[in-house]
Amino acid sequence: MNRRILTGGALALTAGLALAGCSETSAGKADKAAAKPELKVAGAFMPAPAMDTMASGFFTVTNKGGADKLTSVTSGIAKKVTLHSTEGNAMKEQKSFDVPANGELDFARGGNHLMFEELEQKPKEGDKVAVTLHFEKSDPIEVEVPVKAATYNPKPGKHASH
Template sequence: MNRRPFPVPALAVGLAATLALTLAGCSSDSPELKAEGGYMPQPVGDLAAGFLVVANHGGADDKLTSVTSGLSDDITIHQTENQKMREVKSFDIPAGGELDLERGGNHIMFMNLKQQPKQGQKVGIELHFEKTDPIKVELPVKATNYNPAQH
């Protein structure tokens, strides 16, 4: 019986190279964003605010640069410092960290609403980032005075 020896070294090198490439793809040098815990208090006039957390599970920073929605054509992102609100061009989302848009702090501002969403409905928004593809989010409309810190 004339058998050729199984090329173990070549197979081992090939498997090792494949594994290394696979693991390299898993160790992310890019942002991996997920939006969670979002809500919108029921608006009283033609203004509304939106709140949520954007978690970055990736290995690179990103920035929230804008928000769009069918609810309004005039949506901005606001930073709150010393009880003063000002519009900003972006919010940083650090690698392994999160951006927390919360009541009394940084938030999304909707102006000149096209309709009045009511408690129990959902408002669709799209978050836009510097590096990552947009994320679509449904914000449940809560009571006007809703504050998750108190619930």
């Protein structure tokens, strides 16, 4: 009888330790998700706009830390800069975009992009446009966005660092 009690106690203790290990692992994952974001912007470009009033912008935010959120973008070249997603052929304005922990937020032709509205001046190929990205947790990031040919479309994964 004592042997059964000891065996049962040992099994209960083992199960308890296994569950404690699981909760520590979950807590470890939660700590990583809550870690400070480490953001870097690369591959920024603006195709030379065809219109005098509007332009688009593209870039990639790489994050080697905890999750963050791109909440807005400002630039002295436009009265308003808005965030947009594209699904199918439909463009939709967004209030923010998630920057995943240890992941990327990509703004590329045919997908997420910036819209520079009510341009103060029309940028030309070869110009650089100052843009500030604002995040929920991280400090703002200032980026010099080069204006490229209207047809410029970089190959995926070929972003240059800024």
